[in-house]
Amino acid sequence: MARNGTLIQQVMAHVRAGIASRSYLPGTRLPSVRQQAGLLGMSVSTVVEAYERLAAEGLVVARPGAGFYVNGPVAPLALLELGPKLDRVVDPLWVSRQSLESAQTTLRPGCGWLPPDWMFEEGIRRALRAQARGPLAELTEYATPLGSPGLRQLLARRMAATGIEVSPEQVMLTESGTQAIDLVCRFLLKPGDKVLVDDPCYFNFHALLKAHQVKAVGVPYTPQGPDVQLFDKALQEHQPRLYITNAGIHNPTGAALSPLVAHRLLKLVESSDLVIVEDDIFADFENQHAPRLAAFDGLARVIQIGSFSKTISASVRCGYLAARPEWIEGLVDLKLATTFGVGRLAQDIILKTLTDSGYRKHMDLVRQRLAENMEKVAQRLRKLRVEPALVPQAGMFLWCRLPQGADAAAVARACLKDGVVLAPGNSFSQSQSAGDYLRFNVSQCADERVFAVLARALSQATAGR
Amino acid sequence: MARNGTLIQQVMAHVRAGIASRSYLPGTRLPSVRQQAGLLGMSVSTVVEAYERLAAEGLVVARPGAGFYVNGPVAPLALLELGPKLDRVVDPLWVSRQSLESAQTTLRPGCGWLPPDWMFEEGIRRALRAQARGPLAELTEYATPLGSPGLRQLLARRMAATGIEVSPEQVMLTESGTQAIDLVCRFLLKPGDKVLVDDPCYFNFHALLKAHQVKAVGVPYTPQGPDVQLFDKALQEHQPRLYITNAGIHNPTGAALSPLVAHRLLKLVESSDLVIVEDDIFADFENQHAPRLAAFDGLARVIQIGSFSKTISASVRCGYLAARPEWIEGLVDLKLATTFGVGRLAQDIILKTLTDSGYRKHMDLVRQRLAENMEKVAQRLRKLRVEPALVPQAGMFLWCRLPQGADAAAVARACLKDGVVLAPGNSFSQSQSAGDYLRFNVSQCADERVFAVLARALSQATAGR
Numbered sequence: 050m051a052r053n054g055t056l057i058q059q060v061m062a063h064v065r066a067g068i069a070s071r072s073y074l075p076g077t078r079l080p081s082v083r084q085q086a087g088l089l090g091m092s093v094s095t096v097v098e099a100y101e102r103l104a105a106e107g108l109v110v111a112r113p114g115a116g117f118y119v120n121g122p123v124a125p126l127a128l129l130e131l132g133p134k135l136d137r138v139v140d141p142l143w144v145s146r147q148s149l150e151s152a153q154t155t156l157r158p159g160c161g162w163l164p165p166d167w168m169f170e171e172g173i174r175r176a177l178r179a180q181a182r183g184p185l186a187e188l189t190e191y192a193t194p195l196g197s198p199g200l201r202q203l204l205a206r207r208m209a210a211t212g213i214e215v216s217p218e219q220v221m222l223t224e225s226g227t228q229a230i231d232l233v234c235r236f237l238l239k240p241g242d243k244v245l246v247d248d249p250c251y252f253n254f255h256a257l258l259k260a261h262q263v264k265a266v267g268v269p270y271t272p273q274g275p276d277v278q279l280f281d282k283a284l285q286e287h288q289p290r291l292y293i294t295n296a297g298i299h300n301p302t303g304a305a306l307s308p309l310v311a312h313r314l315l316k317l318v319e320s321s322d323l324v325i326v327e328d329d330i331f332a333d334f335e336n337q338h339a340p341r342l343a344a345f346d347g348l349a350r351v352i353q354i355g356s357f358s359k360t361i362s363a364s365v366r367c368g369y370l371a372a373r374p375e376w377i378e379g380l381v382d383l384k385l386a387t388t389f390g391v392g393r394l395a396q397d398i399i400l401k402t403l404t405d406s407g408y409r410k411h412m413d414l415v416r417q418r419l420a421e422n423m424e425k426v427a428q429r430l431r432k433l434r435v436e437p438a439l440v441p442q443a444g445m446f447l448w449c450r451l452p453q454g455a456d457a458a459a460v461a462r463a464c465l466k467d468g469v470v471l472a473p474g475n476s477f478s479q480s481q482s483a484g485d486y487l488r489f490n491v492s493q494c495a496d497e498r499v500f501a502v503l504a505r506a507l508s509q510a511t512a513g514r
Numbered sequence: 515m516a517r518n519g520t521l522i523q524q525v526m527a528h529v530r531a532g533i534a535s536r537s538y539l540p541g542t543r544l545p546s547v548r549q550q551a552g553l554l555g556m557s558v559s560t561v562v563e564a565y566e567r568l569a570a571e572g573l574v575v576a577r578p579g580a581g582f583y584v585n586g587p588v589a590p591l592a593l594l595e596l597g598p599k600l601d602r603v604v605d606p607l608w609v610s611r612q613s614l615e616s617a618q619t620t621l622r623p624g625c626g627w628l629p630p631d632w633m634f635e636e637g638i639r640r641a642l643r644a645q646a647r648g649p650l651a652e653l654t655e656y657a658t659p660l661g662s663p664g665l666r667q668l669l670a671r672r673m674a675a676t677g678i679e680v681s682p683e684q685v686m687l688t689e690s691g692t693q694a695i696d697l698v699c700r701f702l703l704k705p706g707d708k709v710l711v712d713d714p715c716y717f718n719f720h721a722l723l724k725a726h727q728v729k730a731v732g733v734p735y736t737p738q739g740p741d742v743q744l745f746d747k748a749l750q751e752h753q754p755r756l757y758i759t760n761a762g763i764h765n766p767t768g769a770a771l772s773p774l775v776a777h778r779l780l781k782l783v784e785s786s787d788l789v790i791v792e793d794d795i796f797a798d799f800e801n802q803h804a805p806r807l808a809a810f811d812g813l814a815r816v817i818q819i820g821s822f823s824k825t826i827s828a829s830v831r832c833g834y835l836a837a838r839p840e841w842i843e844g845l846v847d848l849k850l851a852t853t854f855g856v857g858r859l860a861q862d863i864i865l866k867t868l869t870d871s872g873y874r875k876h877m878d879l880v881r882q883r884l885a886e887n888m889e890k891v892a893q894r895l896r897k898l899r900v901e902p903a904l905v906p907q908a909g910m911f912l913w914c915r916l917p918q919g920a921d922a923a924a925v926a927r928a929c930l931k932d933g934v935v936l937a938p939g940n941s942f943s944q945s946q947s948a949g950d951y952l953r954f955n956v957s958q959c960a961d962e963r964v965f966a967v968l969a970r971a972l973s974q975a976t977a978g979r
Contacts, residue, residue: 101871107671111874120674145850149659153651168654177646177653181639186618188642189633191828194614206572209585224689224831227854235725240705256851260700363656364858366689366831385610386721389692392860393829406566409576 056091060099063089068119079109079117139458141255144472151470158493159472162363167492169402169411173362176401192393194381196222200400204369212344213353215371221380222369222391226330226356227253229370232383233326233352234261238290245283245292247275249477251300254293267479270302272439274310281317289323296329297339301477301488302448303441305339315345329355333412334444348373361402367395419445422491429500433507447489454485455510463506469499521556525564528554533573533584544574544582604923606720609937616935623958624937627828632957634867634876638827641866657858659846661687665865669834677809678818680836686845687856691795691821691833692718697848698791698817699726703755710748710757712740714942716765719758732944735767737904739775746782754788761794762804766942766953767913768906770804780810794820798877799909813838825877826867832860884910887956894965898972912954919950920975928971934964
C-alpha cells in the first residue's frame with residue numbers, strides 16, 4: 050500500500066487488457082516479472098504487487114518457481130441478473146425474490162424492511178470500528194454452541210421487559226429469525242403434520258412450511274388476534290402440532306393481540322400438545338408492548354423467536370430463540386449438524402449496537418417517523434380509493450383493500466414493469482382470500498412515482514368495471 | 515463519548531450496586547435524573563447518559579415521560595456453562611461440542627481449525643476497517659438471493675484454477691459449507707434414502723444425515739480415495755441418491771484422491787442417478803491440487819461445496835455451492851424459505867480478504883508451518899507408539915492408530931478431564947471400525963501438555979494388556 054498505487058493499477062490494467070484482447074491466452078504464462086518491468090518501464094516491485102493482486106482476484110494463477118499464468122475463461126455475469134423476473138408466478142416467495150433481486154433504482158413499497166438511511170448508521174459503523182480493533186479470537190473463532198453469553202444475557206433482560214421470565218441458558222442464537230423457526234420445525238414436525246398459521250400471515254411462513262412438507266391451516270386474523278372460535282374449530286379438526294404467529298405487531302395487518310384473545314387462546318390449547326412459535330421481530334417498533342403469549346404461558350408451550358434484521362441490519366445476520374430448558378440441547382445439536390457454527394462476528398456487532406447508548410433514541414426517532422409516514426401514506430392511498438383495513442398502532446405495514454375488487458397480483462405485475470415492487474395479498478393468504486389486498490411499507494413510499502405508477506395500474510385494472 | 519467516561523461509569527456502578535443489594539427493587543422507579551444528580555453531586559447530563567447506557571444493557575427500562583424503572587430479575591449465567599460435558603456419549607457431535615464449549619485454557623488437538631494466531635489477522639482487520647467506512651447499504655441491506663456478484667465471480671475463477679468450468683450464476687453463497695450441504699440434502703433427499711460416505715469421514719456428515727433421517731452407508735477410504743470395488747458393491751446394493759466426500763485433502767485421513775480412482779469412480783456411476791457432493795473446504799491448504807470430481811464431470815452430477823472457515827475466519831460465516839444451472843433456482847428458493855437472507859457483511863469481508871494481495875503469501879506461510887508441525891507432531895506421537903496411518907501431503911490432520919488396540923473413546927474421555935479435547939476415531943466411522951484411532955490437528959499441538967496428558971491416558975488405557 051505504501052508503494053505507488055497508480056503505477057500498480059496501470060500494470061493491472063495492462064494485463065487485464067492483454068487477457069481481454071487474447072494477447073495473453075488462457076493457460077499461458079505471463080511475461081516474467083523482470084521482463085514485464087522492462088517492457089513497461091516500471092520497477093520490479095511494482096509489477097510483483099500488480100501480479101499478486103491479479104492472482105488474489107483469480108485472474109492469473111501463481112505457480113511457485115514457474116511464474117504467473119492466465120487463468121481459464123469465466124463466463125461473464127449475465128447482464129440481466131439484476132432485474133425483475135416478470136414471468137415468475139405470484140407464490141409465497143414472489144415478494145422476497147422481486148424485492149431482493151431488484152436493481153437499486155427500483156422502488157420497493159412491497160418489501161418488509163426500512164431503507165438504509167433509516168437505519169442506525171452511526172451505531173453500526175461504531176460497532177464495526179470497535180470490532181476491527183477487538184480481540185483476534187472474536188474475529189476468527191467459532192462462537193460457542195449457544196452463542197455469545199453477553200448477547201444472550203441482554204436478550205433475557207429485554208424479554209423480561211415484555212414479561213417473559215427466561216434464563217440466558219434458554220436462549221440460543223441463530224443466523225436469523227427464519228433459521229430459528231426452521232430449526233423448531235425440524236425439531237418438532239414430520240412430513241404430513243398440520244400447522245396453524247394466521248390468514249393472512251408473513252408469506253415466508255408458507256414457503257418454510259412447504260419446505261417441511263407439512264400442511265398449513267389458516268385461521269382468520271381479526272384486529273384483536275386470531276379468530277378464537279375458528280381457532281378452536283381448527284384445533285379440534287386438525288390436531289395441529291404447531292401454531293406460528295407474530296408477537297406484537299402482526300405482519301401484514303399491523304394488528305396486535307389483545308389480552309383477552311391471548312388468554313382465551315392459551316386456555317383453548319391447554320389440553321392439546323400444540324406448541325406455539327411467537328415471532329417477536331417487530332418488538333422495538335411498538336409504542337406500547339402488546340401482550341406476549343410467551344409471557345402468559347411462561348415459555349411452557351410457547352417458543353419465542355426474534356432477530357435484528359428490521360431494526361439494526363439485515364446484512365449482519367443474527368437471530369435467536371427462547372424455549373423451555375429441556376428442548377435447548379436438542380436444538381443446539383440440530384443447529385450444529387445443519388449449519389455448524391453461527392457467526393460470532395455478527396453476534397458481537399449486534400451486542401455492541403444494542404448496548405450503544407444511542408440505540409434507544411434512534412428507535413424513538415424511527416417510531417416517530419413511521420407514525421408520520423403512516424398518516425401521510427394512508428391519505429395518499431385513500432385518494433386512490435385504496436383503503437387501509439385498519440390503522441395499525443405501530444410498525445411499517447399498512448394492509449389495504451383495492452377499489453372494485455381489482456386483482457392485486459395483476460396490479461403488482463403491472464407495477465413491476467414500471468420498476469415498483471408491490472406485495473400482493475394472496476402471497477400472505479392460505480385461503481387465497483386476499484386477492485384484492487396489498488401490503489404497503491410506509492417507510493418505502495417517499496418517492497412520488499410509487500403513487501403515480503400505482504394509479505396507472507389501478508385505472509387499467511378497474512377499467513370497464 | 516465526549517463527556518467524562520469515568521463519572522458515567524461511577525453512576526452506572528452505583529445503580530448496579532443498588533439493584534444487586536435490592537435497594538432498588540425490580541419494577542420500581544429509579545430516582546429521577548435530577549434527584550440522582552443531586553444525590554451524587556454529578557451533572558444531569560452525566561446521569562442521563564448513565565441511565566441510557568443501563569437501559570441499552572437492559573438493566574433498567576425507560577418509560578417515556580415517567581422515568582427509568584428497574585427491570586425484572588434475570589437468572590445468572592450458570593457458572594459451569596463453559597466447561598467439558600464429561601458425561602456426553604461419544605457420538606458424531608462429541609468432538610464439535612467439546613471443542614466449541616471448552617474454556618479458553620483447554621487444549622484442542624482434536625478440533626478442526628487453526629489457532630487464532632495462525633490466521634490472516636492483518637487482512638481481516640483491514641477488511642473490517644474498510645467495511646466500517648463502506649457504503650451504508652452494504653452494512654444494513656440483505657444480500658441478493660444468490661449472494662455478492664463480486665465474490666461469486668472470484669469463486670468461479672478460483673474453481674477454474676482446479677479445472678472446474680463454472681459461470682458465476684451457477685454459484686450460490688450460503689452461511690457455511692455445512693448449510694450448503696444441508697440445502698442439497700433438502701433438495702435431493704427424502705427420509706429413508708441411502709447416502710454413501712467415506713469410512714472414515716468428517717463426523718458432521720453423520721450428524722447431518724441423521725438430521726435428514728436418511729441411511730448413511732460407509733465405503734472404506736484408501737490412501738488413493740474410496741475403495742473402488744466396495745464403492746461399486748454399495749452402489750449396486752443400496753442404489754444411493756448421494757455420495758458426500760471431500761475434495762482434495764481428506765478429513766480425517768489427510769489422503770487425496772488419485773486421478774485413476776477419480777476416473778473409475780465417475781465411470782462406475784455413469785448409469786446411475788447418483789449425485790456427488792464434493793466438499794472443497796481445504797483447497798487453499800494443498801501444495802498441489804489433487805483432481806476434482808467436479809472438474810472431470812463438468813458439474814453434471816457433482817456439486818462442489820466450499821467455505822472460508824478454515825482459512826480466513828470461522829467467525830465470519832460464508833460458504834458456497836456450485837451446481838448445474840437448472841438446480842440453482844430451486845436451491846435459492848429453499849435457502850430463502852429456510853434462512854431468508856445470507857449475510858452481506860460476511861460476504862463483503864470474505865471478498866475483501868481473499869482479494870487482499872497479502873492473502874496468498876499468508877497461505878504460503880500457513881502451508882509451510884503446517885508441513886513443519888506435521889513432521890514434529892508425527893515424531894512426538896511415534897515416541898508414544900501412536901502411529902500415523904499415512905503421511906498426508908498437506909493439511910492439518912494426522913490420522914493415527916493407538917498402541918495395543920487402546921480404546922480411543924476412553925483415552926479421549928480421560929484427556930478431557932485434564933483439559934485436552936481429542937477426536938476419537940469412531941466419531942468419524944460409520945462401521946465403528948476406528949475405535950483405536952485418533953485424529954490430531956498438528957496446528958493445535960504446540961503445548962507440551964498435549965503429549966504429557968496423552969501419555970498418561972495411554973499408559974492407563976494399555977495397562978495390563
